[in-house]
Structure formats: structure tokens, C-alpha cells
Amino acid sequence: MPVEPPPTTWDLGSARMDVPDDLIAVGADLEPGTVLSAYRLGLFPMGLGAHGRPPIGWWSPVRRGVLLRDDLHVSRSMRRSVRRFEVTVDTRFEDVVAACADPSRSGRWITRDIRAAYGRLHELGWAHSVEVWAGEDLVGGLYGVAVGGLFAGESMFHRSTDASKVAVHALHHIVYADGAPERIIDVQWRTPHLATLGVREMSRETYRKALGAALRIPPPEGFGT
Incomplete structure (x- = not known):
């Protein structure tokens, strides 16, 4: 725990x-x-x-971006990519955060202090990463925080086509493995890219009500907590 x-x-x-x-x-x-x-x-x-x-x-x-249990859109190309890559969980947290913080990325916002803060949360068992591999190469991933039935996604990256989508697909499987509708994957804002995966928007009031229900259930077992 x-x-x-x-x-x-x-x-x-x-x-x-x-x-x-x-x-x-x-x-x-x-x-x-x-x-x-x-x-x-x-x-x-x-x-x-x-x-x-x-x-x-x-x-x-x-307007909060969320990916709910029944909303993930799995295209034919994603199905092929899921078979093409390997996925691990919590094996290279620091490397995933570092890739998300790459200073060459446009819109970068992950500072040294943010990296340190989420590193501490990972050590305490709250922050988690999903890694996507092509052979021995880390080609995509995401990280975020699991609090009860909430997974708050913070950032993701890809170095190979569809690798970040595969990370989201794996995250969705982990979070909703028990079928509990109270769980929430929070992605902060609904971008055009995330919309293609099935992300919808909730009003702030609706999100906070849903959050209350999510926090009352345990975290998903797929993170080993």
C-alpha cells in the first residue's frame, strides 16, 4: 500500500x-x-x-478531460500497435518522466522541481509509470498519480508512432480491470489527440462529484499497491 x-x-x-x-x-x-x-x-x-x-x-x-471505462476508442491501427509493442509498469519511472520533460518538446512544463516531487511520490507508492518498448528501446510511456479510484495522468511521450496510444490503452486496462464505473482516468484537458482516444469533458462540478465517489474505492491492483 x-x-x-x-x-x-x-x-x-x-x-x-x-x-x-x-x-x-x-x-x-x-x-x-x-x-x-x-x-x-x-x-x-x-x-x-x-x-x-x-x-x-x-x-x-x-472543462475537465477524462477517459471513462466505456469510452476508450480502439482503432484498427491501435490494435496492430498493441501487438507490436511490449508494455511494462513502474520499471523505468524516472526515465519516463525525463522523456516527458525533454527540453526540446514544445509546450514543455516539467521542471526539475516537478520531477523531484513526482519522484518522491513514486517512492511512496503513489506515482506510477507505464512504459512502452520496441525490443530494448523505450519508445513511449506515461506517468501519473493513483489516489483511490482516480488515476491523474500528468504527461506522456512517444518516440515511435502510436507508442503513447499503446500506453493509454494499457493504462485503461489497468485502471478499469475490475469494471468499477466509479474509477476515473483524469487527463486534465481534452486535446484533439486525446479526443481520438475517447476522452470526453466534464464540468468542474460534475468532475468533483465523480471524484468523491472514485476516492472511496481502492487503487487498481495493476500498480501493485
């Missing part, structure tokens, strides 16, 4: 959730207890400075 860290000293619960903006609060820290408290409230951290530098912003999108 994951190790519960010391509670945060920040009162994230006092942040107003009725603002018509995705950004809810600014400040606090990236200690494990703070980040977990944020996820349990429907928030996630991302820096406001250039390329994700401080100050830290705490976000709750007005």
Missing part, C-alpha cells in the same frame, strides 16, 4: 471553486502531502512561469 506522507501545512481546501477560470490558486509547495491533498480536492500543480517555472499554480479546469 502507498505510504501516507505528513499532511500539508497549506489550506488548499479554502480555494474558491466557483471562479470561471482553470487557475484556482497560486503558491504553496510540492511536498508529497500537499500534492496528494490537491488531487483529492480536484487540483493539480503546474508552474506559471516560462516552461513551468515558479510560481506554482493549482489548476482545476472548468
Whole structure:
């Protein structure tokens, strides 16, 4: 089971959730207890400075991107790719995060502090990675945080066509293996790429209600927790 860290000293619960903006609060820290408290409230951290530098912003999108149990779209090309690649879980967490943080990527936001924060969460059993392999080469993957029935996806990457889609396919299988409809894969925002995989949007209010139900069930067994 994951190790519960010391509670945060920040009162994230006092942040107003009725603002018509995705950004809810600014400040606090990236200690494990703070980040977990944020996820349990429907928030996630991302820096406001250039390329994700401080100050830290705490976000709750007005329209939240989610991949639900019955929504994954598996195309014929994805089926072929699933057979072509190998998938592992939690074997190369640091390498997956490093690939997602590659400074050559456009829109990069994963800073050294973010990498360290999620590394600590991984050591405590909360953050997980899915790795996609072509032979001995790491060609894709994703990472995020599992809190109860919530998997909060943070970032993904690919170095081979469809490798990130295969990572999402594997994640969906892990999270929804028991068929529990209360589980949620949260992807933060619905991008055109994620929409092709079946990601839909929820209002902030609907998401927070669904989150309450998700947090009451245990994490998926596929992460070994």
C-alpha cells in the first residue's frame, strides 16, 4: 500500500471553486502531502512561469478531460500497435518522466522541481509509470498519480508512432480491470489527440462529484499497491 506522507501545512481546501477560470490558486509547495491533498480536492500543480517555472499554480479546469471505462476508442491501427509493442509498469519511472520533460518538446512544463516531487511520490507508492518498448528501446510511456479510484495522468511521450496510444490503452486496462464505473482516468484537458482516444469533458462540478465517489474505492491492483 502507498505510504501516507505528513499532511500539508497549506489550506488548499479554502480555494474558491466557483471562479470561471482553470487557475484556482497560486503558491504553496510540492511536498508529497500537499500534492496528494490537491488531487483529492480536484487540483493539480503546474508552474506559471516560462516552461513551468515558479510560481506554482493549482489548476482545476472548468472543462475537465477524462477517459471513462466505456469510452476508450480502439482503432484498427491501435490494435496492430498493441501487438507490436511490449508494455511494462513502474520499471523505468524516472526515465519516463525525463522523456516527458525533454527540453526540446514544445509546450514543455516539467521542471526539475516537478520531477523531484513526482519522484518522491513514486517512492511512496503513489506515482506510477507505464512504459512502452520496441525490443530494448523505450519508445513511449506515461506517468501519473493513483489516489483511490482516480488515476491523474500528468504527461506522456512517444518516440515511435502510436507508442503513447499503446500506453493509454494499457493504462485503461489497468485502471478499469475490475469494471468499477466509479474509477476515473483524469487527463486534465481534452486535446484533439486525446479526443481520438475517447476522452470526453466534464464540468468542474460534475468532475468533483465523480471524484468523491472514485476516492472511496481502492487503487487498481495493476500498480501493485
